[in-house]
Amino acid sequence: FILAGNDGGAYISENGGNTWSHFNNIPITQFYNIEIDFLQPNNIYGGTQDNNTIRTLTAGTNDWNSVWGGDGFHVNIDPVDNNFIYVESQWGNLRKSSNGGNSFNGATAGLDYDRTNWNTPVIISPFNSEIIYYGANKLYTSNRATVWSAISPDLTNGQHPSGSLSYGTLTAIAPSYNNLDVIYTGSDDGNVQVTFNGGTSWENVSDNLPNRYVTSIAISPNDDFTAYVTFSGYSVLDYTPHIFKTTNGGTTWTDISSNLPSIPVNDVILDAEQNLIFLATDLNVWYSESDGAIWNILGNELPFTIIRDLKLHKPTNILYAGTFGRSIHSYDISSLILSNGDILLSENEVKIYPNPANNEFKIDQPFQGEGNIIMYDINGRIVKTLFQGNFESQSILNFTREGISSGIYFITIKTNTNSITKKLILE
Secondary structure, eight states: OEEEEETTEEEEESSTTSSOEEOOSSOOOBEEEEEEOSSSTTOEEEEESSSBEEEESSSOSSOOEEEEOSBOOOEEEOSSOTTOEEEEEGGGEEEEESSTTSOOEEOOTTOOOSOOOTTOOEEEOSSOTTEEEEESSSEEEEETTSSOEEOSSOOSSOSOTTOOSSSSOEEEEEEOSSOSSOEEEEETTSOEEEESSTTSSOEEOOTTSOSSEEEEEEEETTEEEEEEEEEEEGGGTEEEEEEEEESSTTSSOEEOOTTOOSOOEEEEEEEGGGTEEEEEEBTEEEEESSTTSSOEEOOSOSOSOOEEEEEEEGGGTEEEEEEBSSOEEEEETHHHHSOTTOOOOOGGGOEEESSSBSSEEEEEOOOOSEEEEEEEOTTSOEEEEEEEEEGGGOSEEEEEOTTOOSEEEEEEEEESSOEEEEEEEEO
16 A cells, blocks of 8 residues: 655655555645636636646635646736637647647747757736737747747747757736836846837846846836836745836836745736736745735735746636645635625626617616726726716616727626626627
């Protein structure tokens, strides 16, 4: 009788090691990266150590299946058309599906790089979901991963003195929500670079930042010059919690680690609408409501473990945390957005019609007092403030879609004590 554990999980043999069975009923998967299908949030994906790229289509715990082999890493699902899914295995071996994950084909045509990271960064542009970015030692871009083109020189410090082709690589990419011109990148040798003209020229903005592995960059959806960057010094026994903020495109940076304990930081994401920052660290998820002046642990039921990746599904206010060894966990951040005395109205009490709409639509709402109604696009950008004032004046509000293109939108109706978000389709 033998029990064995390794980076692929836990195994049992009852015949002296001649045959082995893998335990599939304990949540110890090591996730490098996770992804939530924006249009169907029950579809949850993750890239794992030794257990492929896997997914559930029900948000369940016992119906996960492999969609691509090897060690799994970044997964990207087109938020406008979720037939397009991008997965990868180690060293940036990228694959693409155009049929919702039923089959995958190679997606590396045109890539001509010197080096790639074990966990190669790949990201969809939040401005145009057809544009994909791929980070080797250079930055590449493509329309839906058809043929790649380099839009940068080597953005690292060059090949490692050892001659290894797995160092001197990009590790983080943050494209603008507002255009295709602004892109920040980070590398494993501490470089943070930015372009404001779509890659024609690049500026290294790392002078006053730590010479450490860049783990993540988050750019503000509302301001291309505001960004956050995190570093990990784990490989050199530096456990300082490195997180910095710029408001001028990287000209200067401010350390906002404040009261974080000595733990490496692996990911940063923003809920700009609510002024919330979330961090994935080697010891749980932390958040700040004060732009980094004070940090707190999020919740009290997450195992004390390494968090590698965070994803926020804004329409449902659910934050997902991919852990390296304790599976995926979720947290409803509504409690952070609303105070303890707030009373949430039922979604059924707010009606938007017709939906889908053509030229006009109405909102029937029961709110009282001052508030606003804001329209967001599928990437969380503010499209238009539809209403600002006192809701008591009229319960049914009429709107036109003048100047607003066809697509999927989210309408958030807020007062001091209530918040409801509903989806609207404009045809």
